[in-house]
Amino acid sequence: MEGGTRLENANPLIFQRSGERQLTTEEEDEEFADPIDDREIFDLIRTINDPEHPLSLEELNVVEQVRVRVSDDDSTVSVEFTPTIPHCSMATLIGLSIKVKLLRSLPERFKIDVHITPGAHASEQAVNKQLGDKERVAAALENSHLLEVVNQCLSGRT
Numbered sequence: 001m002e003g004g005t006r007l008e009n010a011n012p013l014i015f016q017r018s019g020e021r022q023l024t025t026e027e028e029d030e031e032f033a034d035p036i037d038d039r040e041i042f043d044l045i046r047t048i049n050d051p052e053h054p055l056s057l058e059e060l061n062v063v064e065q066v067r068v069r070v071s072d073d074d075s076t077v078s079v080e081f082t083p084t085i086p087h088c089s090m091a092t093l094i095g096l097s098i099k100v101k102l103l104r105s106l107p108e109r110f111k112i113d114v115h116i117t118p119g120a121h122a123s124e125q126a127v128n129k130q131l132g133d134k135e136r137v138a139a140a141l142e143n144s145h146l147l148e149v150v151n152q153c154l155s156g157r158t
Helices: 038-045 091-105 124-132 134-142 144-154
Strands: 068-071 076-081 111-116
Touching (some): 076 091, 091 144, 124 134
């Protein structure tokens, strides 16, 4: 954290990362129509960096595969995320990072819903409203400083 700013959750619980998914022969075959599934979406978002800690969202248990739902046929993706503390001021930024990662990674046909796990945050409704509003998301991404922070969250660890 820059400038000696105090962390909201200075000692978060750290969880073990899941292993890499073994690809099947069909998944490696470019000619095979491979529907997008929960694990594929989880693999896209699990390595997103937390904005406060040098840890991934998976390591902080902010994202879990069981909270990802995909319907390839209906072109929908739903991701619930759980901030590490109920008053996390980074919740909107985390949700925005997840949403941007999916918008950049998935075909345009997908409708992406990113929201806080029910009961996990004090401002759950306000954060969910922001994340669900296309105009607010687009406006947020026009802010060069905010976009830089999101891109840092999406970049790999150094």
